[in-house]
Amino acid sequence: MKRFGLAIAAVVVIGSLAPNAAHADPIAEVSKLKGDLTISAASSLTDVFTELAKQFRKDNKGAKVRLNFGSTSTLVAQIQSGAPSDVLASADLTSIEKLVATGNVVVAPKVFARNTMAIAVKPGNPRAVRSVGDLASLRFVALCGKTVPCGVYASSVLRRAGVSLIESKVTRGIDAKSTLSAVANGDADAAIVYKTDVLAAKKIVLGIDIPSAQNVQAMYGIAPIRNSKNLTNAKAFIDFVLSEQGWQILKSFGFQRP
Amino acid sequence: MSARGRQIGAETPKFVWVGAMLALLFLSLPLVGLLKRVAWTGVFASVTSGPASEALRLSLITSVFATAIAFILGLPLAWVLARIEFRGRSIVRALVMLPMVLPPVVGGVALLGAYGKSHGLIGGLLYDVFGIQLTFSPLGVVVAEAFVALPFLVMAVESGLRSIDPRYEESAATMGSGPSERFWKVTLRLLSPSLIAGVAVAWARALGEFGATITFAGNIEGRTQTTPLAVYLLLESDPEAAYALSFVLLAVCVAVLIAMRGSWLGRRS
Numbered sequence: 459m460k461r462f463g464l465a466i467a468a469v470v471v472i473g474s475l476a477p478n479a480a481h482a483d484p485i486a487e488v489s490k491l492k493g494d495l496t497i498s499a500a501s502s503l504t505d506v507f508t509e510l511a512k513q514f515r516k517d518n519k520g521a522k523v524r525l526n527f528g529s530t531s532t533l534v535a536q537i538q539s540g541a542p543s544d545v546l547a548s549a550d551l552t553s554i555e556k557l558v559a560t561g562n563v564v565v566a567p568k569v570f571a572r573n574t575m576a577i578a579v580k581p582g583n584p585r586a587v588r589s590v591g592d593l594a595s596l597r598f599v600a601l602c603g604k605t606v607p608c609g610v611y612a613s614s615v616l617r618r619a620g621v622s623l624i625e626s627k628v629t630r631g632i633d634a635k636s637t638l639s640a641v642a643n644g645d646a647d648a649a650i651v652y653k654t655d656v657l658a659a660k661k662i663v664l665g666i667d668i669p670s671a672q673n674v675q676a677m678y679g680i681a682p683i684r685n686s687k688n689l690t691n692a693k694a695f696i697d698f699v700l701s702e703q704g705w706q707i708l709k710s711f712g713f714q715r716p
Numbered sequence: 717m718s719a720r721g722r723q724i725g726a727e728t729p730k731f732v733w734v735g736a737m738l739a740l741l742f743l744s745l746p747l748v749g750l751l752k753r754v755a756w757t758g759v760f761a762s763v764t765s766g767p768a769s770e771a772l773r774l775s776l777i778t779s780v781f782a783t784a785i786a787f788i789l790g791l792p793l794a795w796v797l798a799r800i801e802f803r804g805r806s807i808v809r810a811l812v813m814l815p816m817v818l819p820p821v822v823g824g825v826a827l828l829g830a831y832g833k834s835h836g837l838i839g840g841l842l843y844d845v846f847g848i849q850l851t852f853s854p855l856g857v858v859v860a861e862a863f864v865a866l867p868f869l870v871m872a873v874e875s876g877l878r879s880i881d882p883r884y885e886e887s888a889a890t891m892g893s894g895p896s897e898r899f900w901k902v903t904l905r906l907l908s909p910s911l912i913a914g915v916a917v918a919w920a921r922a923l924g925e926f927g928a929t930i931t932f933a934g935n936i937e938g939r940t941q942t943t944p945l946a947v948y949l950l951l952e953s954d955p956e957a958a959y960a961l962s963f964v965l966l967a968v969c970v971a972v973l974i975a976m977r978g979s980w981l982g983r984r985s
Contacts, residue, residue, distance in 0.1 A: 529952075531952040532952065535951065535952060580834065597852075598851075598852050598936075600934075603949050603952065604949075604953065605952045606952065625936070625937050625938070626937070626938060626939050628936060628937075629852055629934030629935050629936045630935045630936070630937075630941075630949070632930070632948065632949070636930075640934060643825070643835065644832060644834075644932075644934070645833040645834050645839075645849065645851040646852070646934070
């Protein structure tokens with residue numbers, strides 16, 4: 459946060475002073491928040507990162523922020539195959555560890571938020587779902603893909619609740635958003651997705667809490683990508699997400715403190 | 717053929733050649749990239765095991781049914797569009813072509829709007845009266861695939877019908893054959909190249925369907941998870957199997973193109 463503040467101050471100073479200061483002053487190098495910044499973020503962060511980026515743009519007029527959403531697994535695969543990305547915000551920590559193992563991330567990731575899982579059903583709860591156990595009697599349940607974080611978390615929830623679903627009743631969305639959409643717009647009776655997604659869609663689905671004994675704690679990690687062409691911006695954005703201002707935005711979307 | 721090629725080439729400006737070469741490179745490079753990633757020794761094992769083989773089996777069955785529906789419904793529609801003058805024909809044709817240009821996901825959303833059990837126009841009726849639920853069922857996959865494949869068949873057959881010299885049918889009529897007999901013995905025979913092309917391209921399109929399928933029929937292993945869906949999901953958990961499946965789809969499409977030679981590719985004179 460401190461460095462971020464300093465960065466803004468330096469931008470102001472440079473803006474008003476001589477242009478050649480940029481060559482001499484090392485702080486000036488750090489402060490120039492210009493150019494592109496591509497943030498790859500888990501699909502469950504779509505709404506909150508759109509808001510965070512909006513705020514970041516407002517504070518840093520020179521920086522061009524682009525957002526790339528997808529399932530964390532997809533984002534990891536994209537980054538490993540060399541897609542240009544400056545920051546990864548993932549829905550778990552193991553995915554970032556994969557990037558550490560392949561050398562795409564060299565800085566220790568920071569945990570910036572926590573999330574839990576919840577059940578989403580159609581408005582009015584026509585199938586009278588009250589608990590994870592009730593899911594077994596439904597016709598179709600939407601879960602995320604087995605290998606993406608929200609699918610892994612959903613499996614944990616089912617295991618902890620001692621519920622096993624027949625695979626022929628499980629439709630798998632390609633990410634958290636599309637999984638929820640199978641309930642909101644399609645014919646799935648229920649979904650297990652992030653609580654924040656259920657909150658964001660409260661106009662079209664009804665959320666049912668999962669007791670903490672059965673629930674999991676999803677930890678969201680953020681880290682700069684090694685080959686980023688704009689490491690300064692990447693770090694500034696990460697600092698912003700970790701700042702008090704960033705936290706207030708995260709909180710307003712239902713995320714919990716790590 | 718080669719002599720004619722040279723003759724035309726002499727009049728062709730250099731930049732056209734360069735552009736054509738670049739276009740060819742642009743199209744072929746990704747295919748080379750795909751082939752390079754395929755682990756050849758494991759293709760058979762990847763494709764014949766677990767979810768991959770189930771997806772292939774499901775794809776094969778659903779795409780054949782979808783093509784059959786496209787054929788049964790598409791042939792009469794193509795006939796009407798090609799042979800009958802009526803007001804608003806161009807509007808009807810535009811409507812038929814719409815699924816060709818529509819993003820498939822939008823097609824899936826539209827199908828939900830019509831046949832979804834909870835929100836669809838007639839989906840609830842289908843379920844209450846006939847007990848049919850298309851969403852999350854293999855039948856739903858067939859519907860999604862037929863929806864996107866039908867226009868391709870109609871377009872191919874319509875252009876084929878237009879290119880038939882009407883004198884053949886007229887002379888058959890003067891020789892005393894009725895409309896049905898003329899259709900089966902004359903028109904259908906003359907139409908067969910475009911019919912084969914239409915069926916082939918509709919089948920390839922049905923086989924490759926992704927967006928409408930996952931949106932409308934869902935993604936249930938062994939039930940609605942077709943090969944393209946499996947490729948997408950396996951890319952993250954088992955890339956080798958994903959590349960093997962991709963190769964199978966590529967090989968099938970090449971076979972389709974070979975089957976279509978003479979109708980759309982080049983001319984058999």
